[in-house]
Amino acid sequence: MSALLKRTLIFGGTCLTLAACGESAKVEPTSTTSSTTTSTDAATTTTTTAVVPTADAKKEAAKHYQLGLHEGELKNYGTAMKEAQEAVKLDPENIEYLYLRASLYAISRNNEAAIADANTIIKMNPKYKRAWEVRAACNKQMGNKKLAETDEHMIRTLK
Secondary structure, three states, rough: OOHHHEEEEEEEEEEEEEEOOOOOOOOOOOOOEEEEEEEEOOEEEEEEEEEOOHHHHHHHHHHHHHHHEEEOOOHHHHHHHHHHHHHHHHOOOOHHHHHHHHHHHHHHHHHHHHHHHHHHHHHHHOOOOOHHHHHHHHHHHOOOOHHHHHHHHEEEEEE
C-alpha cells in the first residue's frame, strides 16, 4: 500500500487502515415505511419520498449496526458489510450507519460506493468530518488528486 493510501478510518472506537479485503457488495434500496410529498411550480413537478422507519425497524437496525461494528473490529469485513447494509436498509437516514458502510466500502476498495455514501452523509450533514475523510481517501486511491485536496482542505476547516 503506498504512503498515499495509508489512511485510517475510525468506527466503533477502532482504527482501521484502508486495505483491500477483496469483497464488495451491492446494496438494493428498500424502505420500511414511506411518505411521498409532491410539489409543483410553473415548470416542474418534484416528488420526494422520505423513508420513515418504524420504531421496531430502528431497533433492529441498531442491532445490525452493533454487529457490523463488532465484525469490522474482528476484520470480518464481509460479515460486517452485510450487517451495515441491513442497518442502512432499515434506517437509511442514520448517518452512523451510512458511515460504517462507507468505511467498509473504502476498506474493500469499492471507492465509488464509498464516495456515494460519503456524499449522502455530506448532504445530510456537511460538518460530518469523517465522511470528508472517507471521500478524500477514496479520491486519493482513485488518483483524483484535485478532488482529494479539496476534501482535505474541508477536513482542515472542520477541526
